[in-house]
Amino acid sequence: MVGVVALAVLLGDVVMDGAGALDRRFLDSFASRFPERAGIKAALWGSVWMLSLTALVSFPLGVGAAIYLEEYAPRSWVTRAIQTNIANLAGVPSIVYGILGLALFVRTLGLGRSLLSGALTLSLLILPVIILASQEAIRAVPSSIRQAAYGLGATRWQVVRMQVLPVALPGILTGTILALSRAVGETAPLIMIGAVGFLAFTPGSVMDPFTVLPLQIYSWISRPQEEFRALAAAGIIVLLAILLGMNAVAIVLRNRYQRQS
Amino acid sequence: MTPDTPRRHFHDELDRLQDSLLEMAGIAERIVALAAEGVLTRDRTVSRKVIAEDDRVDELEVSIDELAVELLALQQPMARDLRLIIATLKVSNDLERAGDHGVNMARAAKRLAKLPPLPDLPEVAEMADMARGMLSDAMACFVARDTTRAREICLRDDRVDNLRESLFRILVTHMLEDPRRISPALELLLITQNLERIADLATNIAEDVVFLVEGRTIKHNVQDSDSEDEVAGEA
Amino acid sequence: MATTHGIDTGGRAPALEARGLTVHYGQKRAVHDVSLVVPTNQVVALIGPSGCGKSTLLRCFNRMNDLIPSARITGEALFRGQDLYDDAVDPVEVRRRIGMVFQKPNPFPKSIYDNTAFGPRIQGVDGDLDSIVERALRSAALWDEVSDRLRDSALTLSGGQQQRLCIARTLAVQPEILLMDEPASALDPIATQRIEELIYRLKRDYTIVIVTHNMQQAARVSDYTAFLYMGELVEYGPTDTLFTNPAEERTEAYVTGRFG
Numbered sequence: 151m152v153g154v155v156a157l158a159v160l161l162g163d164v165v166m167d168g169a170g171a172l173d174r175r176f177l178d179s180f181a182s183r184f185p186e187r188a189g190i191k192a193a194l195w196g197s198v199w200m201l202s203l204t205a206l207v208s209f210p211l212g213v214g215a216a217i218y219l220e221e222y223a224p225r226s227w228v229t230r231a232i233q234t235n236i237a238n239l240a241g242v243p244s245i246v247y248g249i250l251g252l253a254l255f256v257r258t259l260g261l262g263r264s265l266l267s268g269a270l271t272l273s274l275l276i277l278p279v280i281i282l283a284s285q286e287a288i289r290a291v292p293s294s295i296r297q298a299a300y301g302l303g304a305t306r307w308q309v310v311r312m313q314v315l316p317v318a319l320p321g322i323l324t325g326t327i328l329a330l331s332r333a334v335g336e337t338a339p340l341i342m343i344g345a346v347g348f349l350a351f352t353p354g355s356v357m358d359p360f361t362v363l364p365l366q367i368y369s370w371i372s373r374p375q376e377e378f379r380a381l382a383a384a385g386i387i388v389l390l391a392i393l394l395g396m397n398a399v400a401i402v403l404r405n406r407y408q409r410q411s
Numbered sequence: 412m413t414p415d416t417p418r419r420h421f422h423d424e425l426d427r428l429q430d431s432l433l434e435m436a437g438i439a440e441r442i443v444a445l446a447a448e449g450v451l452t453r454d455r456t457v458s459r460k461v462i463a464e465d466d467r468v469d470e471l472e473v474s475i476d477e478l479a480v481e482l483l484a485l486q487q488p489m490a491r492d493l494r495l496i497i498a499t500l501k502v503s504n505d506l507e508r509a510g511d512h513g514v515n516m517a518r519a520a521k522r523l524a525k526l527p528p529l530p531d532l533p534e535v536a537e538m539a540d541m542a543r544g545m546l547s548d549a550m551a552c553f554v555a556r557d558t559t560r561a562r563e564i565c566l567r568d569d570r571v572d573n574l575r576e577s578l579f580r581i582l583v584t585h586m587l588e589d590p591r592r593i594s595p596a597l598e599l600l601l602i603t604q605n606l607e608r609i610a611d612l613a614t615n616i617a618e619d620v621v622f623l624v625e626g627r628t629i630k631h632n633v634q635d636s637d638s639e640d641e642v643a644g645e646a
Numbered sequence: 647m648a649t650t651h652g653i654d655t656g657g658r659a660p661a662l663e664a665r666g667l668t669v670h671y672g673q674k675r676a677v678h679d680v681s682l683v684v685p686t687n688q689v690v691a692l693i694g695p696s697g698c699g700k701s702t703l704l705r706c707f708n709r710m711n712d713l714i715p716s717a718r719i720t721g722e723a724l725f726r727g728q729d730l731y732d733d734a735v736d737p738v739e740v741r742r743r744i745g746m747v748f749q750k751p752n753p754f755p756k757s758i759y760d761n762t763a764f765g766p767r768i769q770g771v772d773g774d775l776d777s778i779v780e781r782a783l784r785s786a787a788l789w790d791e792v793s794d795r796l797r798d799s800a801l802t803l804s805g806g807q808q809q810r811l812c813i814a815r816t817l818a819v820q821p822e823i824l825l826m827d828e829p830a831s832a833l834d835p836i837a838t839q840r841i842e843e844l845i846y847r848l849k850r851d852y853t854i855v856i857v858t859h860n861m862q863q864a865a866r867v868s869d870y871t872a873f874l875y876m877g878e879l880v881e882y883g884p885t886d887t888l889f890t891n892p893a894e895e896r897t898e899a900y901v902t903g904r905f906g
Binding site for chain 1: 708710713715738739740741742745746748750752753754755764765768769812815816819
């Protein structure tokens, strides 16, 4: 109860601070030294690009890994070891992924401080979560359906594609969306990668430098001017709106999933 | 004491069925014995005793029928249990008819006692002895589930049939010799007929024993490899 | 040593045959050295107390035991004289020729039409699916009840209807043999009766092996019955003989309800 009250107070505070600054101009302008001209356009589009890229990379990899582990992998100590490691990786602090990303994507693979590096790093971060959630959803498909499909002479892939995945999909999507909504709010690993706090253009390609909403908000908070606080609050509202939207979609999907089973 | 499983109850009921059958058999045997004695000792009172006993036989047949039908419908008996119930129904039917034949004999004996006696006919006593013996042995085989002795009983029936044929010739001769002998001779013919039927019924019961134990029907000259072997062995 | 009464297969190779079939799940032996013959166009019932291995034996015939990692099968299972477990044999192909109906009705969460059409679709049949579906539903005695709502979800059907749908689904791929694992045990008596009537009619065109724990059902429905106990075949013969005059003591004790 106390937590809910505290949260409500915080939210109220933010809304009060930021509501005034939230308008079309705000959404449409780039960052600036001058508070009256500053906006979150770069950060907003950066977040959108980041989200899309991350989803594009992590979703197929995550779901594919989950399918392999649940339907194809033999029951051996190797599989068990992989499973344990995935569970552990889900709990590793995000900054560690940032360090990894810096070393692997930015430096070794030479992708530089780009959207691609950031997206790949965030993908690594949320991959364990997606895999675990997808495995859960696949496991929840009743084995009687698999048995029936095998009994009719379906190959393993036919069973997976035509019976297991359709039933597991709402659960998989829910897990993926929740994982992605975590990615949207990540700051530390992206700072390590080299996202900037002051950017005057929206990304044109995946190799471009970028910034994201949490970063922009953070950089505004660090400014001395009072007006930037209001801007930061407005940025928070936008970020919250995106997060709430994604969670709402996840909830709708989950409800549909439960109604089906 | 209520049985704690339906199956236990079923087996109790099977026991009850058997008890009724054995009671019936005892009375039927007694009827036949009394009637036969009545014939041989010219006792007029025997028919009254026998009729009372036969009423009890009829009662038992009805109760066996009802219990058997109930067990068949409600318990879906299989294998040996099923054959037991079916064999019991058949034997009960045979015993009831044996009782009726005994009653007929007793009535004939009563009428015979009022008529002038015929010359001594040891064949009648032998026939009565055999019929009574076969009936009692057949029931003993049923209780003991003894198929070897049951098959032997079937063979004895030939002797009884032969006796009846000889008695028929003898009695016809008597009737032709002396018209005053016609009435008693006819009664005796009737009695020998009943005795022959009782022996046949005993044979039926013996065949039912084989059905019960081996699941095979050896009635109506259906090929019975076991008894054929025995006959072949003897020849 | 099991008692096997004479089985007449009319000179042809039997539809199914087991020779010395043994199944282990890890260390546990579920089926031991079972040999029996299933004649074509007959119904064979497998009976026995729980855990006697009858379902395991059934699943050998369509290689469903392959799906259990710890299962090891030795001996032979023959389909028309051919070894089902030969290296050259594809289990997927086996399951298309030998279909299975399970204990609890397990329709897919799709429409009635899609359920029935699933088998043909995965086989790549692109002929007239509509007529295939109709024929299968008619064979399963379900067509009259669902012909006007083929697009409805299969889950809206009653238990008995769902099971008949599962049968239709299996028939749609036109197998030669139907393996049924206690198909009526989850159904009410009326639905059970309809399944039994269906089995009787299907016998004309298919060979059927049915596992059942209900002896009276085995007695009503089958031509031959096999009694299994603790993984071993105790007795196998014509149904009427097994139930009126079994040769083995253990069979007698089981069918008269003295154990199991």
